[in-house]
Amino acid sequence: MPVESALGLAWAAFVGEGAKLGGKSAVSAMPWAKLYRAVKGRLTAKRVVITGMPGVGKTVLRKRLCGDASIHFSLPRTSQYLKRQLRTGDRCYVDLWDVPGQAADEQRIAHEKLSGRGCYGVIHAVSYGYAQLRDSSAQEIVSQLSGPDLLDEYRKGQLIEEVNDLRRTLERIRAIPKKRRPRWIIITPTKLDLYANQAKRAAEYYSLSGNSPFAYELREFRARPECAEIGFHVYPVCTTIEPLTIGQVKVPSQFSDTERSESLALYGERLEDHCGG
Numbered sequence: 521m522p523v524e525s526a527l528g529l530a531w532a533a534f535v536g537e538g539a540k541l542g543g544k545s546a547v548s549a550m551p552w553a554k555l556y557r558a559v560k561g562r563l564t565a566k567r568v569v570i571t572g573m574p575g576v577g578k579t580v581l582r583k584r585l586c587g588d589a590s591i592h593f594s595l596p597r598t599s600q601y602l603k604r605q606l607r608t609g610d611r612c613y614v615d616l617w618d619v620p621g622q623a624a625d626e627q628r629i630a631h632e633k634l635s636g637r638g639c640y641g642v643i644h645a646v647s648y649g650y651a652q653l654r655d656s657s658a659q660e661i662v663s664q665l666s667g668p669d670l671l672d673e674y675r676k677g678q679l680i681e682e683v684n685d686l687r688r689t690l691e692r693i694r695a696i697p698k699k700r701r702p703r704w705i706i707i708t709p710t711k712l713d714l715y716a717n718q719a720k721r722a723a724e725y726y727s728l729s730g731n732s733p734f735a736y737e738l739r740e741f742r743a744r745p746e747c748a749e750i751g752f753h754v755y756p757v758c759t760t761i762e763p764l765t766i767g768q769v770k771v772p773s774q775f776s777d778t779e780r781s782e783s784l785a786l787y788g789e790r791l792e793d794h795c796g797g
């Protein structure tokens with residue numbers, strides 16, 4: 521038996537993908553095709569970094585963009601380390617870097633790596649105040665709360681954090697040497713399903729010409745001559761249809777699963793447009 525056939529069969533036995541292709545040639549060709557795609561992906565992929573405060577949905581976004589359908593059943597905990605994953609798109613490959621949201625050492629180390637290597641683009645994730653609390657003592661305090669103003673107050677606090685996080689992120693992007701600075705920043709309001717009925721207001725809030733503290737930070741950044749060439753875009757996305765619980769208040773998802781996957785497909789198309797695909 522040819523070596524590649526034995527390898528093909530062994531591969532299929534371990535990974536469990538060979539059987540459905542059927543036939544000797546399909547099984548023997550498969551590992552090489554995979555290897556070829558992986559090598560080509562690594563060589564041509566555009567590096568895109570996902571930034572944003574904790575709990576906005578960076579990790580779910582990264583996984584969904586890379587085709588992981590299983591996370592609906594096991595949503596990630598707060599990220600501790602920088603994670604990389606390759607997106608094999610229809611038109612191009614994207615090397616996605618998921619930077620941990622917590623302002624800890626790991627985040628600083630991730631940004632230092634980013635500064636050294638540079639990147640093609642940045643996806644800056646935000647969630648219109650619907651970030652999930654990650655700190656366990658804060659979670660415990662909030663879980664006791666109720667009242668008609670709770671959600672508004674919670675979101676107000678999260679939106680202030682979002683602006684602080686944007687400021688920190690833009691400062692770090694500015695520190696990247698000119699040649700390695702990103703060509704574009706895609707502001708990505710995630711969790712669109714939680715505020716689909718307020719999408720217009722959210723779009724105004726995040727637009728470069730908007731009348732919000734977030735827009736003000738963006739304009740400050742754009743006003744600096746060294747940053748004027750960086751393009752800004754805003755594309756929203758929904759990656760999962762989980763309700764969000766804040767104390768005694770439950771914010772339901774307004775999307776069906778079909779809408780979720782369509783929003784991801786649209787987002788993926790735009791991402792590939794910007795990666796030269």
Ligand SMILES: Nc1nc2c(ncn2[C@@H]2O[C@H](COP(=O)(O)OP(=O)(O)OP(=O)(O)O)[C@@H](O)[C@H]2O)c(=O)[nH]1
Nearest residue numbers: 574575576577578579580598599621711758759760
């Ligand atoms: N409804 C809804 N919930 C979402 C969406 N994306 C993420 N979530 C929720 O937000 C939680 C946090 O998502 P993560 O992807 O882990 O957040 P993260 O930004 O990686 O957070 P850190 O790793 O702590 O920086 C998830 O467990 C989901 O419950 C979305 O599009 N819609």
Ligand SMILES: [Mg+2]
Nearest residue numbers: 578579598599
């Ligand atoms: Mg994460």
